[in-house]
Amino acid sequence: MSRRLAQGLGDPAAPAASSPPVRAVVALGANLGDRAATLAEAVEELRRLPLTGEVVASPPVETVAEKPEGRDAAAPAYLNAVAIVATRLAPSVLLGYLHAIEARHGRERRERWGDRTLDLDLITYGDVMSDDPLLALPHPRAATREFVLLPWLAIDADAEIPGAGRVEDLLARIQDAS
Template sequence: MSIAVVALGSNLGDSSATLDEALADIRALPLVRGVTASSVISSIAITLDGPDPDKPRYANAVALVDTDLAPTVLLAALNDIEARHGRVRDVRWGDRTLDLDVVAYGGVTSQDPHLTLPHPRAHERDFVLDPWLEIDPDATLPGLGPIAELRRALP
């Protein structure tokens, strides 16, 4: 078994309910033995042009997923869950009903264009680091160090 770190986000529709449903969907995946989820936090929308206070705020959470699914298989399953919740990919970093990202998968590193591990911007996102610290205060991001130190480095 490996522990995958999955970031969840939503800023369209009933975001809190969507995150709850997505967590249930993740728990129901084959070869998933357990899911530990953070509480939901609110964050400002980040667009290609930077933070945008005029966009709907995001509901964000992080889940630790105990799984035997390979990283790419897990990503495909998460993409299916997004699609079932109405995810449309028409604008990069646009508003979305559901966003599920594999942030880390055990100590695996990958430069695959379909799944870069660890997630290339996770260490820059308080809305990923804060919920992750809540459920795993001793976590480290492979190649970058302890999550607590990465969080302290952010403004």
């Protein structure tokens, strides 16, 4: 584990309020209820987080639900978006806030990859890399998820996933394969 990661995961005060903000990428998704309103409200809640500055959100895209066995057109469709957040919150603290936002919107964690009112995933946190089971960074499946890469690319043409490559190239591989 890198020194920076150890600081960010282990110490809720790190990075300190006096340090420069870190650019974090958050994926948003919803397939139950008023999906568009839920995503818009979640983005507003991201903007109100402490030690957080600019939040830039992509337009939402509609996608087929992904289940462990593959795409499921019979399940309610998702609206997905990505937000880039400038924050001084430590990654573990940011993740805690993301879970709290999900809970306020009725998120219930009954089954993995189940339908949900709101899903917020921390995709990247600067260039931090971690295989910690409580907070894997970058998100272990982000590089293979079109519903993350497509909206992310819409707001950041130069986006990269640490250790995986440019979002534009990753998205092209997925689209070429399908």
